[in-house]
Amino acid sequence: MAGSRAKKEEAYDAGSLTVLEGLDAVRKRPGMYIGTTDSQGLMHCLWEIIDNSVDEALAGACDEITVILHDDGSIEVDDNGRGIPVDVEPKTGLSGVEVVMTKLHAGAKFGNASYTAVGGLHGVGSSVVNALSSRLDVEVDRDGKTHRMQFHQGHPGVYEDADPTRPSPDATFRRTRKNRPTVLQVVGSVPKRRTGTRVRYWADPEIFNDTARFDYNQLIDRVRQTSFLVPGLKITVIDENIPETGDPAHDEFMEVDGDRAHTPAGPLDGQEAGSRSGNEAADRSEGQDGVEEEAPAEDGAPAWGTQEEATQEEATQEEFQEESPDWTGDGADGDQAAQALGISPIRQERHRRVEEFLHTGGVVDFVDFLSKGEPVSSIWHISGEGSYEEETQRVGADGELHAEKVRRTCGVDIALRWINDYDTTVRSFVNVVETPGGGMHVDGFLNAITRQVRKNVEANARRLKVNLKDSRSKVERDDVMAGLVAVVTVRIAEPQFQGQTKDVLGTAQVKPIVTRMTDGQFGEMISGSKRGFKEQSERVLEKIVGEMHARIQARKTKEVTRRKNALESASMPAKLSDSMPGNDDIAELFIVEGDSALGTAKAARNSMFQALLPIRGKILNVQKASLTQMLTNKECASIIQVVGAGSGSSFDITQARYNKVIMMTDADVDGAHIRILLLTLFYRYMRPLIEYGHVYAAVPPLHRIALAGKHKGEFIYTYSDDELEGRLADLRERHIDYNPDVQRYKGLGEMDADQLADTTMDPRTRMLRRIRMEDAEQAAGIFPLLMGDDVPPRKQFIVDNAEDFDRSKIDT
Template structure:
């Protein structure tokens, strides 16, 4: 054991050895390779895609400036990726202060580029001047070709260092980062490798991601690339973006071009039927900020500059209650929002509160206040702002930090949206009324759900229950073990009461076909007796305020007749659950009972009891009957169930309700967007798409499945 004095000596020695010469200064691109996560977020597939979008965004910035109308992205079979554009081309002349060509400067120096207020870009996605150089630093090889001034220039890099690969120097064979590389020693060389057609300009960048940096399973996400390419084509009208994937057996190519801008984007994103047209709100505002500017002596001097911020918003309300909001700054997505989104939401709430208050008597809004969730329910919006040198939080640009933008967006939206909502033109007036009615309906639904949540708990035997009188509740209050059967009609209810286990199985009858909530408004849904009863009995609210933990039953089982009408009722109920109680479906707590279609009683000789066989389809029944005939079995006349009411209690319990013997079909939700599309197609208000679907699908219909 060392003594206390020895410990003190060791500690002081360790401290004295930590001097300034132990500090490392990472210069140039060394810092990028040492800490790649600081620049691209991660070294998995997300970081790989971030690098690709840094290069694509440089090309798109040319399009924003009106210098480019085509961008091509090629995923090569060898794992490299290439981005081509027909913009102005990276400058090839010498930058006087560094003595480097523009190409080498852009791809080897951090914080170098044309987006720092030099007048080349008024609004761009790349702002920090590190995108291209970071990608270069993290690439095993990067090749740049520039068409400019009638010539084609080329330069190659290995892990950020300029030089010449042997294949470029004349060796035959395809380009590969494994070829011999000779770095430049004293001066670099921007080679002229050919002639460009007169008036043709552009840049081509091809790079191989460095296996020393990125994880082995990092790969380019084609779906993500296609999705963002489509998004960018909406944001830059007139820009053609081509995505070509050559990695598979057969190359695939997708081309995107949208002239409608964010209005078209808003329509594309909308998941539901429209309540309003897509409204376009545009405006500008100015603000001043203090930025460091180089003076004539090369010193950074704090200077106040005036900025202009352009605001362009497309929005529309739909019949649903989900909110789809996409925000962008100079076409760069800001998934975590920022000051522009804060200004948007602040102004939306202010304007709608004001309009509801002004029309409170007509809307029967009472004295309750509209909240943000009421306003955003069913809203699809695309919020874009354009300004020079915005402040982002980090290189990944997920949050806008320029504080002045909040007030500008808020003011533009307040002016333009108020103009729409107070318009005296007939179509606009009708749409404004629909929006206000929807907002008030959402407010009432929220308040009703809150009150219901506060007061509607399981009642003890000493308390009075406000649950519907027709509910045959169960004795257990443990949601883990309880089941709610929604049954079709009073006749089935009578049999089900005798067949159930009253300890844990509750019954709620409904009268025929409930309201199609895909077409109806929230107000109509809440006013429908059957829908309101279902929501009340489940006890977890509806829509945005649905609280899964408050659900009174562990399973909700739809038990309808095994015929066409029963299937229709089941579909209407599933539509209600999908639109207003979706977490219940997502949690796998909604089921469909599977009652049998036939009862076959096999006569056994002697005193042996007869055997009963239940079948659940025509095909199964035929197979069973054929098998019995081959075995010379005698059967009584077969019983065909047209409805649940034709079964006696023992049969219903044995086949449909007893957990030990029944069959349940769980309702699952794998793809929300696809499910939304199907519900809207089959149950929505637009008749034409449904008619086309029926006509197109008629030849695939199995007529044997129709119970007519």
């Protein structure tokens, strides 16, 4: 009996199969549709709704989109497009709104007529967001009316909100009976010419995990890039989650925390709120056929963010309330009291932060925005159209799918420039949807520019000093991409992506079109045959050839500078006084100014872990020089070779031979200038040394006070004139004798070995200043300003900041 019972329990037949209907499959396997259920998936839901509105803009039917972040955790996207169809779809018998919101792979983008280039092409975006929301409300303006439909976890029905101006997923929900169409509610009237769609949804906490956070900055970045890619489209982001006091100074105080992950915010206010919620109670009585009572929906999502964050925000408001004697409640008494004091009433309400984005220059403006650094070329623009054939499945008159060959049009729009840097910024898009993984359009673009650059380098080999007989002297893609800033966009109907998240474009026919178009237009630019491009193309080719030489030199450097045994140091520059091998974790390289200081430093150093490399005066200003000039400069090449980690994009900090690189120069203006020149070299070509805190400035003293009397033989070192005066005054006050002939060091060479060791080189007694780069973007702007070729901006900078000059900030 036991054996037969076990067999029955293990039976596998048709009864073991589970059929998930409608959107239940989405809730069961959300990762198939939005990738993850953490912050990335949470943001992906918003992209799907925004993309639907952007598709209306691409179709020429929309020029304004508004994204509202409400304080109850919901997000609303409003556009003035054509509006989702509200008539009945014949095949299903459902309204167009219900079809779009509840049926997977349904929408106008499969018919190939209403949309020619779209971002949301799979027809699952709105329905997936609906399935993963605890509540979703959609309103459509069409035919002079405002139509509304509501959903709970993807199921249509009607919410009975206690306060229509504060809708909630916790309100009682009356679900439409199964297999019966939901009648659209008519909740208002609008001018007949006004059309548009509003979608407001509350992400379901049953789906998204505890780590899911809404990222306001990511939203702003996405909206900004969309405004670049769709010229003329105005996108407004309204964040209603900022507490308001009514006092601009107080409001500014409340907005300082701009970098945290904002919780979406507040209800519609003013006339707009009234137009959407007016007559709501009366309207709810319409179209109730087929609606049955259902238990209240389960607890809805709190504002996205942890409870701790919400509590912290409340505590902040309470604390601010205690500090502000003018803070009043919402009552009339408070308003009257405020008016009696001659001030505006201060209310504990919400403040709308509004950010608007509108660009007309397209990808050219986008590249200009992305360019951070000194430009080598102006922005080059490639655009045009090509066509290709593709076999696709079309819905025939019988409702069945049939294979059919169609002629597609591919629009290409590319902007690019080079800047004087080695970082690469290439952003790619298909129908305004970003493809972080690139794809066929990016491959076609990079193949074409690499081929054209190689062709023109070979044609100008003599001028560029390229030895064509050397097999290593061949431009590679990495050389071309160093310092490249580009935006690559294509617009095609029904693009093929790798997965619903659309990270990589897979439509193979796009690649030859982009390649051919780039070959022709970029070829004219880089060859200088197009008017106005000759000088720019020469600069670009010189930069790329310089990157090639740097890569070759870095490879050589790695081969000869990695110290594995004592014999390897023989390949180092002859003037290097190296440290003993085996101490790489504490090894220090002192870059010393002048031969006289080198002699003293040799006697002062600990040769077990301290190495010395002398330089002759002021090295080359690499901010003004080309990469080729830098590599041929003896001093710069020696420093790169001795550090041993390469340069530019090939720099590998794990291969650095020293833990500290210390600039040891005289404590005067010339010494400070040499330090700046060295820092410019490190920043431009060995930046990770600064980023990871391996670059230091030695701090040698300016004066030596010799004590007398019972303190004879003791010395005090000072590092500035002000410190000297203070020390001398202190000695006089304490009646300590000293030699009035205070020694003033004119350079490191004036010290003897013991003095240099005690004050500057011995880790037990010295003082070092670590060079930090707290703000990379500010550093990227200040180096070209102070060290570049353009003199007027530098002069103006000095004039503007002369009054704020602080000598204590200078290490002289």
